[in-house]
Amino acid sequence: MVGPLSPDSVGLVEPRSFRHEQPLALDCGRELPGFDLKYETYGSLNAARSNAILVCHALSGDHHAAGWNAPDDKRPGWWDNCIGPGKPIDTDKFFVVACNNLGGCAGSTGPNSINPATGRLWGPDFPIVTVRDWVRSQALLADHLGIERFAAVAGGSLGGMQALQWTIEFPGRVRSALLIAAAPRLSAQNIAFNEVARKAIMSDPDFHEGRYAEQGVVPRRGLMLARMLGHITYLSDGLMRQKFGRELREGKLNFGFDVEFQIESYLRHQGETFVDRFDANTYLLMTKALDYFDPAAEYDGDLARALARAQARFLVVAFSSDWRFAPERSRELVKALHTGGSAVSYAAIDSPDGHDAFLLPNEHYFGVLRAFLNRVHAELEVAA
Amino acid sequence: MVGPLSPDSVGLVEPRSFRHEQPLALDCGRELPGFDLKYETYGSLNAARSNAILVCHALSGDHHAAGWNAPDDKRPGWWDNCIGPGKPIDTDKFFVVACNNLGGCAGSTGPNSINPATGRLWGPDFPIVTVRDWVRSQALLADHLGIERFAAVAGGSLGGMQALQWTIEFPGRVRSALLIAAAPRLSAQNIAFNEVARKAIMSDPDFHEGRYAEQGVVPRRGLMLARMLGHITYLSDGLMRQKFGRELREGKLNFGFDVEFQIESYLRHQGETFVDRFDANTYLLMTKALDYFDPAAEYDGDLARALARAQARFLVVAFSSDWRFAPERSRELVKALHTGGSAVSYAAIDSPDGHDAFLLPNEHYFGVLRAFLNRVHAELEVAA
Numbered sequence: 001m002v003g004p005l006s007p008d009s010v011g012l013v014e015p016r017s018f019r020h021e022q023p024l025a026l027d028c029g030r031e032l033p034g035f036d037l038k039y040e041t042y043g044s045l046n047a048a049r050s051n052a053i054l055v056c057h058a059l060s061g062d063h064h065a066a067g068w069n070a071p072d073d074k075r076p077g078w079w080d081n082c083i084g085p086g087k088p089i090d091t092d093k094f095f096v097v098a099c100n101n102l103g104g105c106a107g108s109t110g111p112n113s114i115n116p117a118t119g120r121l122w123g124p125d126f127p128i129v130t131v132r133d134w135v136r137s138q139a140l141l142a143d144h145l146g147i148e149r150f151a152a153v154a155g156g157s158l159g160g161m162q163a164l165q166w167t168i169e170f171p172g173r174v175r176s177a178l179l180i181a182a183a184p185r186l187s188a189q190n191i192a193f194n195e196v197a198r199k200a201i202m203s204d205p206d207f208h209e210g211r212y213a214e215q216g217v218v219p220r221r222g223l224m225l226a227r228m229l230g231h232i233t234y235l236s237d238g239l240m241r242q243k244f245g246r247e248l249r250e251g252k253l254n255f256g257f258d259v260e261f262q263i264e265s266y267l268r269h270q271g272e273t274f275v276d277r278f279d280a281n282t283y284l285l286m287t288k289a290l291d292y293f294d295p296a297a298e299y300d301g302d303l304a305r306a307l308a309r310a311q312a313r314f315l316v317v318a319f320s321s322d323w324r325f326a327p328e329r330s331r332e333l334v335k336a337l338h339t340g341g342s343a344v345s346y347a348a349i350d351s352p353d354g355h356d357a358f359l360l361p362n363e364h365y366f367g368v369l370r371a372f373l374n375r376v377h378a379e380l381e382v383a384a
Numbered sequence: 385m386v387g388p389l390s391p392d393s394v395g396l397v398e399p400r401s402f403r404h405e406q407p408l409a410l411d412c413g414r415e416l417p418g419f420d421l422k423y424e425t426y427g428s429l430n431a432a433r434s435n436a437i438l439v440c441h442a443l444s445g446d447h448h449a450a451g452w453n454a455p456d457d458k459r460p461g462w463w464d465n466c467i468g469p470g471k472p473i474d475t476d477k478f479f480v481v482a483c484n485n486l487g488g489c490a491g492s493t494g495p496n497s498i499n500p501a502t503g504r505l506w507g508p509d510f511p512i513v514t515v516r517d518w519v520r521s522q523a524l525l526a527d528h529l530g531i532e533r534f535a536a537v538a539g540g541s542l543g544g545m546q547a548l549q550w551t552i553e554f555p556g557r558v559r560s561a562l563l564i565a566a567a568p569r570l571s572a573q574n575i576a577f578n579e580v581a582r583k584a585i586m587s588d589p590d591f592h593e594g595r596y597a598e599q600g601v602v603p604r605r606g607l608m609l610a611r612m613l614g615h616i617t618y619l620s621d622g623l624m625r626q627k628f629g630r631e632l633r634e635g636k637l638n639f640g641f642d643v644e645f646q647i648e649s650y651l652r653h654q655g656e657t658f659v660d661r662f663d664a665n666t667y668l669l670m671t672k673a674l675d676y677f678d679p680a681a682e683y684d685g686d687l688a689r690a691l692a693r694a695q696a697r698f699l700v701v702a703f704s705s706d707w708r709f710a711p712e713r714s715r716e717l718v719k720a721l722h723t724g725g726s727a728v729s730y731a732a733i734d735s736p737d738g739h740d741a742f743l744l745p746n747e748h749y750f751g752v753l754r755a756f757l758n759r760v761h762a763e764l765e766v767a768a
Contacts, residue, residue: 128639257586
């Protein structure tokens with residue numbers, strides 16, 4: 001059974017909004033005059049308020065991580081296969097919190113919110129936000145929810161970077177951190193892909209220097225290109241071969257520039273559907289947060305020193321065919337954490353699914369998450 | 385000394401034009417009513433007319449492979465480091481021919497030529513041309529030059545695909561073939577990158593369905609994006625790290641969307657300069673020729689059977705950090721050629737320069753080319 005009534009689903013969930021009235025100082029030197037965070041929770045917070053897990057989203061994710069917002073939704077939250085009763089992030093044991101990050105386009109304060117100073121949409125004037133800004137705003141949400149210390153902070157890709165930042169920024173507030181398909185910082189190639197994506201959006205004539213909403217248009221072409229390009233980096237070459245090979249959509253070459261190969265059709269579809277649900281200014285902000293993430297920078301590039309503040313127990317997970325954040329990037333993390341004195345488990349998962357693997361069910365992967373979190377949960381019981 | 389007077393330069397060269405008046409039947413089922421090929425030659429054809437080497441260009445190359453067209457040119461031909469007196473492709477020994485391919489934008493018949501049937505520019509109506517079409521047109525040029533059999537056909541990347549096609553299409557007319565940084569066909573990922581590049585060009589509002597020239601505009605934004613994306617695939621991740629790392633252009637983050645990291649600056653510069661010298665419709669045609677190249681297709685995907693017709697001796701060269709056409713793609717070629725009964729030398733060159741390595745001087749690489757061609761030359765002497 002699939003759907004909100006399935007016994008392993010968190011069921012119907014209602015997003016909520018957390019309003020923070022005080023200004024938030026940002027890394028860029030500007031401040032947000034108050035903000036909203038859209039969030040969802042699954043499971044129940046225990047009496048000791050010790051069983052909360054914060055799930056952080058990646059580039060295009062949001063607060064809707066699990067369950068269904070309406071009975072007739074076409075699909076559940078983005079990590080529904082992993083979060084629910086009896087699932088690896090087990091809502092029978094844990095209280096799960098997921099929020100849409102600042103700068104997002106799913107209900108949290110971002111480019112589509114009103115800038116109180118001008119009464120207009122923020123649009124391109126929304127400040128550049130960093131992973132650290134997100135973590136600080138998430139901590140204010142945790143305060144609001146009465147969570148002093150998370151049992152775990154977990155995320156894949158950019159979400160994993162947030163989990164890592166939590167352990168540095170608030171060492172005392174994170175019992176464990178799950179860093180999945182992440183990296184300690186982007187490579188020049190990663191930044192290059194982001195730059196082409198941004199250039200595609202910003203050079204779309206419908207971008208209007210970010211004020212497209214006020215013009216009643218959307219830079220569809222640019223955002224679509226950005227997403228198509230993203231998808232190339234999310235899939236492995238092997239998976240593309242396996243899924244699409246050189247298959248022709250109509251069985252033969254048409255000697256024209258219409259879609260011919262199945263892979264073209266797949267990418268265009270991914271691009272087209274994305275444009276309907278995502279905002280271009282948010283895409284720009286998310287890629288900048290990725291580019292800027294570099295906790296070692298304040299320590300002369302010494303990642304181990306940067307991570308020495310952490311007190312959490314770590315689980316680092318990498319996928320064999322991920323070439324966006326390859327396993328060697330995860331091993332950099334593991335090495336630096338070890339050197340910095342942290343307890344780290346490392347799982348290298350054999351998977352053909354590329355970077356996308358962090359979002360897909362996989363017995364070994366889910367087994368590792370489950371085992372790690374079972375241990376975290378057992379310690380909560382002992383502590384209680 | 386660098387420049388046309390350098391003793392190892394072929395010096396000042398004047399491009400010529402070959403006019404073929406008869407129609408050329410193309411793979412797409414259409415025919416070109418006559419065509420021009422722009423070409424250059426370096427060195428002297430010997431009395432036996434046996435020492436000619438055809439050099440085939442890659443996606444963005446042209447007929448100007450070596451030497452200088454004018455004394456004040458900023459740079460020489462695209463493979464000048466490899467072609468000249470005493471260089472690996474030694475013009476003291478060989479007569480080198482290089483032409484701009486059909487569909488090109490450097491003087492051969494292409495989208496910017498007049499379609500005699502309409503009196504207008506071909507533009508987007510120029511037929512899709514394949515690697516086989518190119519090889520057939522190059523054979524007509526060879527006829528014109530009185531070259532019955534090439535001592536070698538050589539090329540890197542898409543140029544290597546042409547060299548391979550020569551050995552299948554005209555087995556008796558190729559003594560040896562140099563396939564450098566090539567592949568027997570594109571992977572789904574290769575096609576995906578091409579598709580995003582095409583989409584970038586075709587979705588530029590200045591593209592006007594390919595009739596931009598008649599509108600007096602150029603789809604600069606799209607072509608620039610295509611080139612930036614191309615460059616990511618030409619460089620290795622390691623080289624990017626080494627050349628650009630995460631270096632900031634102004635030493636610190638500017639918390640905005642201007643160019644910040646050195647890699648961004650490099651890519652934008654590459655994109656901007658390309659737009660001034662290359663044509664968007666040609667870019668589309670070249671990527672399609674890449675996508676379509678698949679000599680095994682007519683043999684139920686059996687590459688060895690496809691290559692069994694070949695009579696040439698082969699040199700296959702791959703570069704360790706090339707991820708566009710990785711060494712394993714070259715080994716596919718080597719294996720199929722062996723199975724098909726050909727004589728093959730294979731050189732795996734250790735290089736940090738990614739796919740671009742085929743254009744760059746490298747002692748091991750150039751030594752291999754030199755040794756292989758010396759042997760080809762020695763055989764010519766024996767045969768004479």
